Amino acid sequence: MSKLRVGVIGCGSIAQFRHLPEYAASQEVELVAVCDIVEDRVKEIANKYGAKAFTDYKELISSGEVDAVSVCTPNYLHAPISIEALNNGLHVLCEKPMATSQEEADAMIQAAQKNDKKLMIAHNQRFVRSHQLARQLIESGEIGKIYSFRTAFGHPGPEGWSVDGKDSWFFVKEKAYIGAMGDLGVHKTDLLRYLLGEEIVEVGAFIETTAKEFADVDDTAVCALKTESGIIGTLAASWSYTAKEDNSTIIYGEKAIIRLEDNPAYSLVVQYTNGETVNYELGKIQSNDEGGQQTTHVINHFVSAVVENKEPLITGEEGMKSLAVILAAIKSNETKTIAKVFE
Template sequence: MNNLKFAIVGCGRIAQRHAKHIKNTQGSELVAVCDIVAAKADQLGAEYGAKAFYTIEALLENEDIDIVSICSPNGLHANHSILSLKAGKHVLCEKPMAISVYDCGEMIKTAEKANKRLFVIKQNRYNPPVNAVKNAIDSGKLGKINSVQLSCFWNRNEDYYKNSWKGTKDLDGGTLYTQFSHFVDLLYYLVGDVKDAKAFGGNYCHEGITEFEDTGVVILKFHNNAIGTINYTVNSYGGNMEGSLTLFGDKGTVKIGGQYLNELEYQKIENFSIDNLPMGNTANNYGQYQGSMSNHDMVYENVVDVLLNDGQITTNMFEGLKTVEIIDKIYNEIEKNG
């Protein structure tokens, strides 16, 4: 196999980024795109010399595809992934893996049955400070992590949700799924799995605009006995303010901050210092707003390495499931307390 032949399902904003990185990653080529809005598929296809399809069923009949990148709305990730896996294709699924724990389980079962890979995008793991802190934790430099504080203070205005699937329960799922699932993933990645959650949420500035909360506060108890909080909102006035994660270990304290977990803002560690961090990529820019740091290039390099060179997968489907499980616990609490 010379090059991996990619297809993209869903030709919205994030698909542009995927197409660019497929083109720029050695060992990969974009051969097909799909969207139920024909003009979107035609435009992306023409830009990258890929064949345009208007249904996923028609796309999957094309045997020339090795792997499908799922860039459709959150609520369609499970269905589109399962159809692709059943058709004998590998899958790279955008975050979140799905918006229900059950759907994640079905995706995993289908991948196992088809003996195909299911990759889940968690690009914030590649942020230089995140990578450095992970290495410090794994090598015992911070000692035991006792507590953690996650702050997600972004802005998503009415225009963001206008004429879009975003803001709906069925296709979006909630603020933690669309805006902050990467941040929740980092809690799992750096601290561990969550045993229990208590939470409150409210829709303060998006009544009639979104079908779910725009703000939440969460208390977490991890299986390793660490405790933590999440304070999140999309009501930061006028623009994104902060995305930060502070970890308190018995041998050190670190804060990864900036707007997108892209800066090491504070460190005090026993007989150790994190130095000479490389510059990270810039944030994803979507015109009127910005999102998490753009590390999709590293995601695609890993996919190619795994499928062509038997490399090690950086984010597998079970970790994708864990993020959804944690968010599901939080949302059950918000519903209960609403």
């Protein structure tokens, strides 16, 4: 069988740490093209991976040389590039957040449907072993009725990770649209929807810039969320956790409390109401602290979905539902009211 020919559009940190090495490691993929507006950067990466270099994404998309692309650009370009690729008959793996508005997300989904191509959003939290096991425990009734939750995703900020440091697009409103909430918060809205098996319907949010005076986007957000069955909990997303990354989630249930990525030794801890505690050693969650070299399973899952012609776990529709919570949080913060998701 011929290999899947892949192009990567945008060669910043997420491409360099995740997409490029993981495609290169896949037996089913031929990494044939890379694109970036920074010519020196794209040439260097093209040489490294034996790929063809492009500085214009439209040229790569229309080249006829690729079957699928990863979109790893600043947020404001996710939708236009993805739509162009889908309309040219290419499968798309798009970084999160998938878009900067409901309208953009809808247009991406429609383009995928119209052209019968795969659109997957790169939410990696669903592939973390502890999260998958927690979902099974909740679904099986082991935890009983879910009462509440709290989740946090925070680290010192993209300047320590991005190829452009403090000059990164992450801090520029026109390019990023939203800061920590779009970068980290959207991962957690996706995770909560996955774990709880229901939609978030209302959001109350405070979104501020408290740590990064050079940024014109938010760096710290705290939200209260309510699900369709009435479970309430909190989500914090921040670039102001200056010493150590926090990527933890706690689910409070009738029969037990589940602690995810909250204990340094055990990625999943279940504390039962009868006093029993079960610790699971399941390997570390991938994090930026480690230099980000652990596999995320996102790339392999996308490749399998295309090669085997099956629906990816995080479709455009799923990405849109997770984005909608973030958009509602922005609205809540701006209007100082509780905002409904999908209004």
